[in-house]
Amino acid sequence: MTTTDPAQIDRPEDDRLISIRGATLAYPTASGEPVQALDPIDLDVAKQAFVSLVGPSGCGKSTLLKILAGLLRQSKGDVTLSGTPLSGPSPHVGVVFQQPVLLPWLTILNNVLLPIRVQKRDVDQYRERARELLSMVGLDGFESRYPSELSGGMQQRVGIVRALVPDPEILLMDEPFGALDALTREQLNDDLQTIWAEQRKTVFFITHSIPEAVYLSDRVLVMSERPGRIVGDFTVDLPRRRTLDDVATPAFAELTSQIRHLLNAKGGID
Numbered sequence: 001m002t003t004t005d006p007a008q009i010d011r012p013e014d015d016r017l018i019s020i021r022g023a024t025l026a027y028p029t030a031s032g033e034p035v036q037a038l039d040p041i042d043l044d045v046a047k048q049a050f051v052s053l054v055g056p057s058g059c060g061k062s063t064l065l066k067i068l069a070g071l072l073r074q075s076k077g078d079v080t081l082s083g084t085p086l087s088g089p090s091p092h093v094g095v096v097f098q099q100p101v102l103l104p105w106l107t108i109l110n111n112v113l114l115p116i117r118v119q120k121r122d123v124d125q126y127r128e129r130a131r132e133l134l135s136m137v138g139l140d141g142f143e144s145r146y147p148s149e150l151s152g153g154m155q156q157r158v159g160i161v162r163a164l165v166p167d168p169e170i171l172l173m174d175e176p177f178g179a180l181d182a183l184t185r186e187q188l189n190d191d192l193q194t195i196w197a198e199q200r201k202t203v204f205f206i207t208h209s210i211p212e213a214v215y216l217s218d219r220v221l222v223m224s225e226r227p228g229r230i231v232g233d234f235t236v237d238l239p240r241r242r243t244l245d246d247v248a249t250p251a252f253a254e255l256t257s258q259i260r261h262l263l264n265a266k267g268g269i270d
């Protein structure tokens with residue numbers, strides 16, 4: 001089933017992990033005229049769902065992600081995680097940005113263990129998990145290397161592992177593959193499917209690529225031009241695990257075309 005009307009989506013209330021009600025955000029500016037980035041957002045995300053968000057440049061996607069990361073507070077409305085109001089960065093939430101920003105003087109293993117140290121948890125308890133996750137994304141044998149010895153795609157894998165090591169329930173990803181070449185991006189999409197299948201995280205993923213959103217997601221949300229609001233909510237019911245062969249199917253093409261039409265009607269994607 002696909003629909004472009006978020007109100008028509010019928011989901012059980014008890015599997016909600018993220019709940020946003022009437023959230024808006026206005027940035028204060030030096031001129032005194034605030035920038036209204038988000039119009040009221042109402043959104044529920046179920047546990048273990050993979051949800052992507054697409055929308056025109058500057059429409060407010062990162063703003064919404066930063067609210068979920070606890071880095072920004074909404075001007076109005078409520079944001080809850082498992083029913084608890086969000087009041088700042090949470091250990092239940094991991095974030096991956098477009099640039100992994102690894103510390104050059106730390107080894108790969110120590111980079112991915114950094115959140116554990118910052119959260120003052122027992123590092124020894126997470127070392128094995130860190131090694132396993134590095135192995136899952138093909139970085140076996142790189143634990144003692146330094147970031148400068150890794151390619152851009154490998155560094156981004158490290159960024160993803162760093163977010164996963166503390167075992168957060170939610171993974172927020174802001175255009176994580178936007179800076180990578182097409183082939184590396186395809187490989188990382190595949191890695192991300194593995195991670196999602198094995199780690200069962202709830203993923204909120206921002207991308208400028210409609211095919212990438214459809215390929216990875218259970219749901220694709222479409223945001224309007226700024227001030228952003230959710231104007232479309234598409235269910236992706238293509239079977240998993242997906243492969244690049246699925247991209248060539250009529251069902252895939254039909255869904256990407258529907259999303260593209262809605263986006264073009266709401267201001268385009270870039």
Ligand SMILES: Nc1ncnc2c1ncn2[C@@H]1O[C@H](COP(=O)(O)OP(=O)(O)OP(=O)(O)O)[C@@H](O)[C@H]1O
Binds near residue numbers: 028029035064
């Ligand atoms: N700190 C800030 N102060 C003032 N305005 C801001 C600030 N951060 C973002 N904005 C504005 O808010 C709007 C939404 O920005 P945001 O980064 O959320 O958009 P986006 O959809 O993620 O964009 P893109 O797709 O280009 O990354 C933009 O018009 C931007 O200029």
